[in-house]
Amino acid sequence: MPADSTVNFNVLHRTCKLVVLLCFLHISVTLIFYVRSLDIRFAFVQNQQSNTPADVRSTNLTTKVTLKDILTPKGPVTAAQQEEAKDEVQVKVEESPKKLEKCPETSPLLVGPLRVEFSSPVSLEQTRKENPNVEAGGRFRPGDCEALQKVALIIPFRNRDEHLKYWLYYLHPILQRQQLDYGVYVINQDGDEIFNRAKLLNVGYAEALKEYDYDCFVFSDVDLIPMDDRNTYKCFSQPRHLSVSMDKFGFRLPYNQYFGGVSSMSKQQYLKINGFPNNYWGWGGEDDDIYNRVASKGMSISRPDGTVGKCRMIRHDRDKQNEPNPQRFDRIAHTRETMHKDGINSLSYKVMKIEKEPLYTKITVDVGKP
């Protein structure tokens, strides 16, 4: 063989080796990047779930598929593979569900004073889109920490759909920033008999507890919106009055004992006063009766300061079938005698319908008549 053809062959041989090596290198690098991209995709899926309620996340964790599951070729399973699978199941059980740390006493998400106005209409659709983490029935819990309180928000209601839209529009973002584990219950009085606000609040307490182990109850008129998210809709060591600085009263209390509008009570505080009166038909006095109950049990009223407690009321005319109750003065004069037999222990009503709307649970109820 001539010398130059030997040289050519050697060059060709080396080139081929180099090409094979480069191919191998290329495949290795591709494989590494593929495996890493899978990891990233898993991390991304888990991050997205971090905004959903904790119970939903734990279910997903227990059914988690590992990287190995995906890369392992499917086919008949050998005894060795079965052994390995057992180990893997154990590992998965150990990984699932991670206990969240408690949320801080003061939420870091609060922003303070808020602009609240009612000049342009808001739609439920818009509110739903802007609050993707609120679940059916108006339920929410923080995704990254365990809420300090489980709060049921109870709204007495009849024919106030426009007001409810504003309430949901403003309150859902605030309540989420307050890091509460909460549910919104609109207690809708069926029929057109005289309105009974306090009895509807009792129904809300009883019905919310059938759904979840709430430990705090916030009772809010549908037309009151807080102007500062530091006014946390939760419970305190004493019954709380939250709507302390209303625009319609010139941002001050109308009188010292005023307990109307928005208030909160723990389950314990509520039971201590036997809940609310059931026999205040029509407007006025039921909030004063509740105040009397609280005072008669030796409790005081806790309140935020006048700045944090600012709120706006949506202006409206007096509703039909909610005229001032002529018996109210006589009733509030006798709270101490009546409160033990009239309250949550004597509550009777008939649930007509329960509707799980995207932003709230609507419970239509027959509360009877005077």
Ligand code: UDH
């Ligand atoms: N409510 C209804 N529907 C009714 C009556 C009352 O949903 O038909 C609820 C609603 O949550 C309301 C709350 O009960 O916010 C308290 O009732 P209210 O708003 O009528 O009481 P308020 O003291 O007003 O705020 C009384 C009438 C004022 C008339 C003023 C005329 N300028």
Ligand code: NGS
């Ligand atoms: C008192 C009422 C309360 C009422 C408050 C504020 O007089 O129920 O006014 O009313 N008590 C009695 O009538 C005994 S408001 O100005 O918001 O309509 O909450």
